[in-house]
Amino acid sequence: MHADPKGVLTGVHFLDGDHACCEGLLAAGARFSAGYPITPSTEVVERFASRIPTVGGVFIQMEDELAASIAIQGAVWGGAKAFTVTSGPGFSLMMEHIGYAAMTETPCVFVDVQRGGPSTGLPTLPAQADMMQAKWGSHGDYGIIALCPNSPQESFDLAITAFNLAEEFRVPVMIMLDECVGHMTEKVVIPEADQIEVTPRRYTKKAPGEFRLFEPQADQVPDMVRAGEGYRFHVTGLTHDERGYPSMNLETQDRFVRRLQDKVKPLANGRAICETEDLDDAEVVVVSYGITSRVAQRAIQLARARGIKVGKFRIISAWPFPEQRIRELAGRVKAFVVPELNLGQMALEVQRAAAGKANVTPVTHAGGSVHNPEAILKAIEESVR
Amino acid sequence: MNEMTLEIPIEIPADSHNPVEPFLRMERMPHIWCPGCGIGTTVNCFTRALLESKADLDKVAVVSGIGCTGRVAGYARLDSFHTTHGRALPFATGLKLANPELQVVVYSGDGDLFAIGGNHFIHAARRNMDLKVICVNNLTYAMTGGQTAPTTPGQVISATAPYGVFEPSFNLVALAEAAGASYVARWTTYHVKQLARSMNEVLNKKGFCFIEVLSPCPTLYQRRNKMGDGLDAMKFYKQVSKIRNGAPTSECAISKAGEIVVGKFVDRDRPDYLELLKAQMSESLGDRYAEPHCVSEDGGCCEGEGGSVCNG
């Protein structure tokens, strides 16, 4: 299905990541957003507030992130495509409702423009320290999808991908920007609406009596519904059966919770989204994402100039972690170098997937700025020594 | 025994049924509420109000939080949502704004709406969001075992105040009025007719409407405070309630054993959130303003005013 032209600002623009992300969300068909101001994410919803009244939708600034993160879910069940936007402290506040979205299989998008933490941290400076939180931040076992853009253009593109995946898998999707990508201004090309593929919400074709809101189809994903159509459905965060009724027993819990994780597994395997270069003869692979991948690119250039066989693996879908690709690489490379703007988060996943078959060298950074390419270069050189 | 032995035989017409049953997910009966709990009584009143208002039941949505009253959503045979503790109102806000054709009723308890949910309550009221809030106030956190709630009156024994509550407690109707609600009423589960009438009124009124219903919690509140059972609570309500329609809400505080002022206190007409939104946008943007159309056939494409072309 193609995008609705009303939300597509076709043209060549000069935008920062926050603004480009907003345009991507609009192009994807988002017509409802609830937000709360928090640096460095606020521009996303400020732009949405300014654009949506001429596109046709609603923005409401809620009283806090707890409200914003669930207002969007009410809107989804009312039939809208909805998202919210935040940064670290707000992301923490939203965790209960991310779990609620996962449990109720509510398709929606959460944008986290990461900043220095923990706590109030460095409100105006970049970090990538919410990565583990994106997957594990809420209580219990559940699956989510997380995407990491590394440019304003990608902030636009991945916003559309995020909504498409949310609808396909009936799951909350996180877009993990960082302050640098969010506030850097670059060329963003927005195509014509009919060049943009949008995944429609998979509304059920069954009649109200027959439809079961939590009955998975062949792909382990149930069909959707919206309020007001006579389905008289029920949504609860309690462990529930295929009808959506509370069913708090071991058998239902096992069946249901495992499916929440299993349904997104394709992204851990063949559907992983990544960008790779020079892997064929690589002895060391630099695994990075977001703004760090831009810095890593420079380090990789320098390393190759010195004759090191270094490959690039840029993570775009960080959760589910692309473990199949990393595991396969671990079998034939000596080492992975994992630079991140944190003290080692996705590096842990690389280590896990590598299962000891290759060394993993994190290049940590407490946040506040980007790496010096020399630091990454040094790690590359040491890993092949 | 499985059948009634009646002293005098009663003829029951074959086509009669309990008027509440079409509104319930009967496959989930019996419900979990205790003997003498008043929540079921409020559901009867709500059913009568829905019937009286001739609401299109396909367009009525019930949103609850967590707690004993929160379980109402699960039993109502309507589009219903059992959300997170304290957050029924923001969920309901999103639901209503996405599809304003829905009649969105928030049905939740005192702890859920006014402790953890307090912030959301005052903002929803401030915005005059077109939501109908039914707050069953049993003066405690019943589901979790009878802990102190912001509504628990002084001197009451609770699970977390074993030596007696000493904190001042909320006057919910005053709070609702101060926050900006367009309709504020209080009844008890003894006042079934008046409650059903109030519920019918709010179903026909636009704006943020609030009905507080005092209801017994026999298992925890009544028992811990040696106040008898549910029936004793009902007799207590009958005895100490005074109907004072239009009374100043500031004079309607609730205490452990004192008078309970019931009635309709506020009924005013103010533009609701969506009316305000549209008025502001129309004035600022003129022709450029596109009326909100959040819902689309497939969640991706809007066939809205102006006719968009979607290939797919």
Next chain:
Amino acid sequence: MAKGFVAITVERCKGCGFCVEFCPTHVLALSSAYNSKGYHPPNVVSAEKCSGCDLCGMYCPDFAIYGARYAR
């Protein structure tokens, strides 16, 4: 002949006593019999006084009783 009737779903009753107490014409009384859960359901003791007002139905928290007018 009474104006109305009550219908009781015995197995749902939890013996709270609301219907007995608040029936305006005292049609009901708690019986000494038990249902399978051990509760005493109401018994109709004065059927001829029933007006079918359905106050019992509105009060019952367990949806175990309702009243209605006979159609004339």
